[in-house]
Amino acid sequence: MEENRTKTNENKIEGRNAVLEAFRSGKPVDKLYVLDGCQDGPVRTIIREARKHDTLIQFVEKERLSQLSETGHHQGVIAFTAAYEYSEVSDMLELARKKGEDPFLILLDNIEDPHNLGAIIRTANLAGAHGVIIPKRRAVGLTATVAKTSAGALNYTPVAKVTNLKKTMEDLKKEGLWFVCADMGGETMYDLNLTGPIGLVIGNEGEGVSRLVRETCDFIASIPMKGEIDSLNASVAAGVLAYEIVRQRLPK
Incomplete structure (x- = not known):
């Protein structure tokens, strides 16, 4: 089965455009962290995509997002994609x-x-x-x-x-x-x-x-x-x- 299991190098995605693109490209996103209380259009669109894909959504405070962030430019959203691809x-x-x-x-x-x-x-x-x-x-x-x-x-x-x-x-x-x-x-x-x-x-x-x-x-x-x-x-x-x-x- 090894040829069917593709390991990715990075499974943390930060920033609105990058996270939205991950959902729309079909990349399996396991968990989405969203800044609690953030209601602007792009973030609402990301949340809709996450619910459509049954992604686990967690609303967190800004401090928690800052802890998770490696870039410092998360824009209120951080997604974790699967480290390995899923099978059927x-x-x-x-x-x-x-x-x-x-x-x-x-x-x-x-x-x-x-x-x-x-x-x-x-x-x-x-x-x-x-x-x-x-x-x-x-x-x-x-x-x-x-x-x-x-x-x-x-x-x-x-x-x-x-x-x-x-x-x-x-x-x-x-x-x-x-x-x-x-x-x-x-x-x-x-x-x-x-x-x-x-x-x-x-x-x-x-x-x-x-x-x-x-x-x-x-x-x-x-x-x-x-x-x-x-x-x-x-x-x-x-x-x-x-x-x-x-x-x-x-x-x-």
Whole structure:
């Protein structure tokens, strides 16, 4: 997949014209910072473009923009584009077909920490997953921090960004996939059959899997915990469940 993954040298864009051109050229913009209270025409146009592309918009004070700026000429807007290009979900299914394997996808429901996303992409690669799917809204994208934390895995593991995670799951069910999500109230993962075409759903670091996504899952898996605290970091939970899937897929 490396030939399909183009790394860019710079993922921070400053200034109104440059940011607007990024949107209009189709460059994937993950996050837009806008000076809070700025209402002039060019900025409103940029905000409209950002909403049209489902870009995460954050309104911030002037001091925050100054901290983010490297040029000193941000004009009230700074955009962060993806450090790597996104793939399509169809690319992941094709990759599984080429390898002669049942599809194994990891879906992330609003993961906001770039270190968690990078670590999960790294685990996905090592566990043989055919791709990672993330939502456009309320979630971190492929930032430089994600790329660094993935330790090179982004060169090989496709990542797709979708508008509606629930609809994507429903479409994948038509392709034969079934879904298991991680949640404390579920059945112990060792008692579940995790073989065949599968999507593993991991929830937000604080809130877990959202209700609509959880209701779309076929199974809910819980990870046995013996300590005094009751939750695992999202990337660790992804690793534990991914490798239970790996274990069950091994030839007997």
